[in-house]
Amino acid sequence: MKACGYYPGCSLAGGGVELDLSIREVSKAAGVDLREIEDWNCCGATAAHCLNHDLAVALPYRVLSLAEEQGLAEVLAPCAACFSRLKGTNLRLARSAELAGRVRAVVGRPYGGGVKIVNVNEFCGRLAAGGLKDKLSKPLGLKVAGYYGCLLSRGEGIVEGEDPENPSAMDAVIRAAGCEPVSWNFSTECCGGGFSMSKTEAVVELSAAVLADARAAGADLVVTGCPMCHSNLDMRQRSMGSEGRGMPVLYLSELLGLACGLKPEALGLNRHFTDAGPIASPLSVRGERRPSECGASRNTSTPGGR
């Protein structure tokens, strides 16, 4: 893989900026040229498919059409929601010619259906097995809970090659980063999704349960590929009880970047609400500390209410 289309999506310009930074960094390290779709628009996210079906297809349609026009056969959509909307639109268009015709009229652009959408798990998996293979020089030695949430585990025809009840795409990447994927129960349980502002109590409760289970499974940190899950799990920790607090939540691409020895700041690690500092320095740098000790130090260095 030498080049790949890139659709950052709105979150990655804002709340999910770490995902954008780390994706760009690891791609650079792997020698993959990310070509951002020019003048892309929002995919409509949850709001569009809650309120208007046509809109929920038409907005991603414009993005896909632009990508095709710009000659991008494959597009990475790191945000799980964007991935789901774009690939879902591809599927729906392929299934119904009637819909394809209608949406084409709404958007006023052609789209032949030839753009393949890749998610962050697949992308990181490919980098770990490809361009980064020789660069993963800093085994981190951590226990990692891979959190798939909803949109990277479920959705027929969208998430491919994955057991929806027991997904495993992240495992290879976690191992490539010199870490151990922990077996835990909440890897596909919902964090509350888009209710962060409108139904905050639900998000806090569900996200806390996810973090608590990761902690019980002995995880040092949680990794995810979804900016929405990330903001729920990371930013809402201060509203949680002790079971949820102080668990670093990283993007999968950040973990991969750290294992390549990339600078934590460049990957965006300093931008998380929950301090990821203690795990940012690889084991080799930290000396002979074992992961469990590093977990202990993490607890002390993360004050509950900053």
Add this chain to the structure above:
Amino acid sequence: MSAHALTNRESLLAARIREETGVKVAECYQCGKCTAGCPMARWMDISPNQIMRNLQTGDEADENRLLSCQALWHCAGCLTCTQRCPKGLDPAAVMDVLREAARRRGTVPASARKVLAFHEAFLKTVEDFGRMNEWPLVARYKLATGDLFADVLLAPEMLLKGKLPIVPHAIRGREEVRRIFRESRKKEKR
């Protein structure tokens, strides 16, 4: 609307669901697995399996109650129900159609106002800029709900961590995006 109803009790709403999602609500045998796995069921006034049941009766009163319930607005779209439905139905997609219908008929309950306001603020922002931008979104949402102080404490830190771009980004193809909104809305008003 399809002339041929699946059952003689199939309501117009159920027929619309069948056309838009392929889900035949009559096939639901009320096992309750959707409710059992739903992470948001605790915050719902009508459980997911009851939502399906209310679509089966073909009774107008049931349908009205359904379209004015808050459960529709508390669905996170996590697809757990769809993933595990032993009949291969897609309750999550049914929820989408019901939300659309509720909004069209103006039956969204007051308790779901915040959720709807958020979605609407989100889409308005996208319509204006072509993308979602945090500041305009939050501003619109707070104006709509009067919920001025919630999460205010998060903002400074987000700013500090570079998570709140100060200048909203507007794309060049804004006019194209607005056209998409205009055209899609035609169907909404239908």
Add this chain to the structure above:
Amino acid sequence: MTFEPRITAFVCNWCTYAGADLTGTSRLSYAPNIRIVKLPCTGRIDPLFVLKAFEGGADAVLISGCHPGDCHYASGNYHARRRWSLFRKLLAFTGIDENRVFFSWVSAAEGQKFANLVNKVTEQVRAAGPFGERNLARRRL
């Protein structure tokens, strides 16, 4: 004189023949244009029987057997159906309008269906006219 079509029917012994019996015992009436040739199973129908019927002056051929899955001989009607899809091409080749060959399933319990079927086929063939002038000339009636 109006044209009265001649229809040759090949039916299986277990379903359609019995169904036609039921039409009789129920005293339902249908057009007298049909002549039934009984076979053990629709699987027995050689495509050439059909050609032979046209050669002999039939204006249409009706083939009817057990419903799929109900064949007395487990799968004979499936063979008949499969053969029929190939036979269409042969018909086209021989210049016989495929709309003159009717295929149906009538069970032993479907007396009314058999009567309706015969009436429908008769009407359609009557509307379509005789199969060929030559045949008309050879007609005994």
Add this chain to the structure above:
Amino acid sequence: MRRFPKYVNAGRALMARIGVFICHCGENIGRTVDCPAAAAEAAKLPGVVLSLDYKYMCSDPGQQMINKAIAEKLLTGAVVAACSPRMHERTFRSAAAQAGLNPYLLEMANVREHCSWVHSERAAATAKANDLIRVMVEKVRRNKALFPIRVPVEPTALVVGGGIAGIQAALDIAAGGGKVVLVERSPSIGGHMARLSETFPTLDCSQCILTPRMVEAASHPDIRLMTYSEVEAVEGFVGSFEVTVRRKARYVDPEKCTGCGDCFNKCPLKKIPSEFDAGLGSRRAIYVPFPQAVPNKPVIDAANCTMLTKGKCGLCAKVCARGAIDYKDQDRLEKVKAGAVVLAAGFELWDHSAYGEYGGGRLKDVIDGFAFERLASASGPTGGEIRRPSDGSEPKTVVFIQCCGSRDDKKGKGYCSKICCMYTAKHAMLYRHKVHDGRAVVFYMDVRAAGKGYEEFVRRAIEADGAEYVRGRVSRVYRRRDGKLVVKGADTLVGRPMTVEADLVVLADAMVPRRGAEKLAQLFGVGCDTDGFYSEAHPKLRPVETAAAGVFLAGACQAPKDIPDSVAQASAAAAKALGLFAKPELEREPVIARVNKNLCVHCRACINACPYGAAKDFEIKDRAGKLLRVVAEVNEGLCQGCGTCAAVCRSNSVDLDGFSDEQVCAQIAALE
């Protein structure tokens, strides 16, 4: 293109002397069809020497008229134009036979059901009757004398499967005077019933009621047990099947073995999971599956025995005082003759590892119904105490999940497995009897308790024994770090999700056909439904027979069944087999296909098309035994006379007696 002879068999046609007998059926035919005119018309047909009409042809005088004509006019064929042959063909054919005419030279023209009753216009109806009579005269001119096929019957039944259904069928057949060969795949008969703790709805001890039957079957002089054996090949047909049975190597000579048990007590390989105990207990490499096994003689598990895999050990041979151990034992093939077959292949439980949301088979404390039976059984691995497989502790909350894999189109089976509601109620009841302070929570969709005493039994589990029934399907089961199983269910009647923290979860897995059942069905020419259950000949009226003549079904291989249903069907199958044995010979209609071996080009179209496997390859050899060529041949015993082979034959070498190409073409030509 094939050519049909237009004036076939002119010689025979010329010599034909055919009588036509037209019945008025009172007014039934005569009202619409002008019978005297039809008789006059028929008299003109070539080969017709006599044409009569009469008020009631089926009456005694009518039949005598036919008899007399046959005798006086030396008829070579007869056509009776009357009602449907389904009504009176048998009557008229026996009349003809009495008069010395081969009954298959008489045909009926259906001028009542197909003519007078369905048409009202006299001229048109008479014209049609003339046509129908003419068609039949043309057919009869070409009819051949046929003779019913007689097949000798071997009064032995082969019963495949030694579970309760097979045992019951064997006992009933033997009691009725037949002989039985009972073939069982595993080392002992008894089947799943031997594994059950107690049975619903009476809570009888399963082994207490079963083992006497097992012993009776083993000791009956007319029942031969072939355990540790499998059907390998089947030849022949109803009345005379020849079945090849593979007798798997036991490595223990049953003649010498006394069943003392010294060998398996000494075997050093102690940790092999016991199939009988659903993996909860263990067995040795030389073993009897359970203490009450019949025959109570051990076998060596060749895959695990180190003597057989590596040539090391040999301890069992050393301790066997009788010298019964034979490490060189090999599979043997044995042929068995049988007139009838009873398939009682049984069932197994669906593998719930497809249910990732219930742990995908990875959670030790999520078990299936059989495992619970073994836990509850006094002879089981825990001596009848309910224990968690993971840590041996007594579970204080047990969740039972019904319809696991049943009624699930997506991941499991669409059908209801019928018995789970009952055994789950029994499990909940047994658990509450054994663990008084324990909770038994049952998640169900519908309780299907249709059976004598069944509904009362379920109510007792709820009302007297305190089982908590919750209506809803479980979405997920996972194991928390502290070992608790978190069960996320729903109470759909209240309309809310419901979480139960359990110590043990029992899944009521769907009943599915045994592995290998489909292959067995193919051997016997029996069909399977889409789920692999054996297809009965008719779902309502022939629930015991199959499409293969002489092969009958018993038990859960046909559909999910409980014990009484299996036993009832087994007795019915036994009655069917005994019915076959009641006569020394079978008589069948002679409508069968024949291959002209001189014309056959061996394209195998008939062999592929035959639904009964009656068309087969036939090797033509010269006297020296050298293969000359291969052609097709039809086995008379298997052929049912559908004629599909005749229709697909490309070389016009297959024909069907009674419905030959020549006959049918003559009928068609007569319609000109």
